[in-house]
Amino acid sequence: xxxxxxxxxxxxxxxxxxxxxxxxxxxxxxxxxxxxxxxxxxxxxxxxxxxxxxxxxxxxxxxxxxxxxxxxxxxxxxxxxxxxxxxxxxxxxxxxxxxxxxxxxxxxxxxxxxxxxxxxxxxxxxxxxxxxxxxxxxxxxxxxxxxxxxxxxxxxxxxxxxxxxxxxxxxxxxxxxxxxxxxxxxxxxxxxxxxxxxxxxxxxxxxxxxxxxxxxxxxxxxxxxxxxxxxx
Amino acid sequence: xxxxxxxxxxxxxxxxxxxxxxxxxxxxxxxxxxxxxxxxxxxxxxxxxxxxxxxxxxxxxxxxxxxxxxxxxxxxxxxxxxxxxxxxxxxxxxxxxxxxxxxxxxxxxxxxxxxxxxxxxxxxxxxxxxxxxxxxxxxxxxxxxxxxxxxxxxxxxxxxxxxxxxxxxxxxxxxxxxxxxxxxxxxxxxxxxxxxxxxxxxxxxxxxxxxxxxxxxxxxxxxxxxxxxxxxx
Numbered sequence: 211x212x213x214x215x216x217x218x219x220x221x222x223x224x225x226x227x228x229x230x231x232x233x234x235x236x237x238x239x240x241x242x243x244x245x246x247x248x249x250x251x252x253x254x255x256x257x258x259x260x261x262x263x264x265x266x267x268x269x270x271x272x273x274x275x276x277x278x279x280x281x282x283x284x285x286x287x288x289x290x291x292x293x294x295x296x297x298x299x300x301x302x303x304x305x306x307x308x309x310x311x312x313x314x315x316x317x318x319x320x321x322x323x324x325x326x327x328x329x330x331x332x333x334x335x336x337x338x339x340x341x342x343x344x345x346x347x348x349x350x351x352x353x354x355x356x357x358x359x360x361x362x363x364x365x366x367x368x369x370x371x372x373x374x375x376x377x378x379x380x381x382x383x384x385x386x387x388x389x390x391x392x393x394x395x396x397x398x399x400x401x402x403x404x405x406x407x408x409x410x411x412x413x414x415x416x417x418x419x420x421x422x423x424x425x426x427x428x429x430x431x432x433x434x435x436x437x438x439x440x441x442x
Numbered sequence: 443x444x445x446x447x448x449x450x451x452x453x454x455x456x457x458x459x460x461x462x463x464x465x466x467x468x469x470x471x472x473x474x475x476x477x478x479x480x481x482x483x484x485x486x487x488x489x490x491x492x493x494x495x496x497x498x499x500x501x502x503x504x505x506x507x508x509x510x511x512x513x514x515x516x517x518x519x520x521x522x523x524x525x526x527x528x529x530x531x532x533x534x535x536x537x538x539x540x541x542x543x544x545x546x547x548x549x550x551x552x553x554x555x556x557x558x559x560x561x562x563x564x565x566x567x568x569x570x571x572x573x574x575x576x577x578x579x580x581x582x583x584x585x586x587x588x589x590x591x592x593x594x595x596x597x598x599x600x601x602x603x604x605x606x607x608x609x610x611x612x613x614x615x616x617x618x619x620x621x622x623x624x625x626x627x628x629x630x631x632x633x634x635x636x637x638x639x640x641x642x643x644x645x646x647x648x649x650x651x652x653x654x655x656x657x658x659x660x661x662x663x664x665x666x667x668x669x670x671x672x673x674x675x
Contacts, residue, residue, distance in 0.1 A: 231508070271505060271508060274462065274465075274505065276601075298596045298597065298598050298599075299598055301547070301594075301596055301598075301599070302540075302596060302598040302599050305539065305540060305542075305543030305544070305547075305599070306539060306540060306543070306602075309539040309543070310539070313535070362532045362535055362536065363532065364529070364532040364533050364535075364536045364606070364609070365532070365536045365539065367510075368536060368540070368602050368605070371602070372598065372602075375598070
């Protein structure tokens with residue numbers, strides 16, 4: 211069950227463009243769109259109940275961020291999946307996100323820790339309910355809950371750009387989640403989050419950073435395996 | 443897509459390509475420290491400079507505003523944001539993380555010919571410093587840094603670093619002015635030893651040493667500039 215984007219009609223005139231952009235961006239990050247999926251400007255205009263202009267502008271911005279490609283006919287396409295690209299996204303994430311975790315570690319106060327703990331518990335539970343969309347949302351909430359503790363919006367927005375580029379990969383993984391949850395993955399998928407919480411509680415910064423690293427690495431390895439299987 | 447709409451879309455596409463080119467040119471200018479904090483962009487001036495209509499200029503500016511690189515005020519004027527020590531600290535910290543990581547990666551995969559190219563960049567930088575050509579020196583500095591990062595062959599790393607440098611542009615400009623007056627006043631040698639340290643570390647394929655040398659390089663600029671920044675918060 212993949213997350214389903216529910217676009218809201220946009221109203222306030224001044225920020226129509228921003229709202230459309232934000233909603234499509236959000237849908238891309240959350241894995242609502244598949245690789246190679248295409249959409250037309252007129253189709254999106256109907257969904258958002260706006261004119262073509264703000265849609266075209268939003269798609270152009272996303273294309274400039276390499277989150278979409280625009281064909282010569284004006285159709286937007288989600289870029290295809292590519293192992294080499296995924297490796298490079300992961301390499302970049304592995305530089306930024308564990309470093310962010312290191313900066314965040316001492317700044318996670320009790321309230322934030324409690325929030326992270328709740329998020330982690332809810333995330334674990336999605337293995338029972340099979341709600342993959344919710345699983346992805348909670349995973350994201352957990353990670354950004356940590357990154358935001360750095361108080362560094364420059365770092366956070368750079369990480370978000372990488373997640374934007376990972377959306378179609380996330381979607382690809384989520385489509386296989388039903389099968390995965392029948393394997394040993396079911397007990398392991400949230401273990402790195404639990405490790406992070408344990409490390410924070412025992413004041414072990416190195417272990418906290420390592421668990422963040424392992425979490426990103428594990429997802430990347432899993433995806434690369436799937437991608438090579440799909441190809442062969 | 444409806445056939446009838448074809449030509450219309452093509453026209454808009456090319457207009458958007460012009461806007462993209464202007465945006466890239468402004469980005470490059472910002473990165474090189476060509477625009478001062480608070481600088482107001484005049485649509486009329488840019489229209490004349492690039493010999494285009496107002497629309498792609500306006501598009502390019504509004505995109506840079508959306509990206510947080512520029513800002514617009516109540517009167518709809520687009521300008522370079524004011525300097526702020528808080529933002530600068532965040533930028534420097536992000537640069538240390540990502541550029542440190544990129545250089546560590548470079549140390550693991552660099553070839554001898556890439557190393558030779560980077561050494562040439564470092565020599566150009568030093569030469570510009572020696573003759574006091576601060577503007578050219580900044581460009582040579584950027585060339586040195588990006589030659590390093592390109593060794594990673596990772597476009598995600600390079601784009602991320604590029605966007606940090608674009609946002610840091612107005613700070614770079616202030617830093618260059620500061621260096622100019624300091625060097626003129628005292629003949630002080632402000633040349634950073636860190637580029638040589640980076641080269642030595644790369645020669646030895648020592649990723650940890652390369653990483654700490656680049657971070658020291660970034661922080662050297664920071665220490666020079668940071669006392670001169672206003673605190674807006």
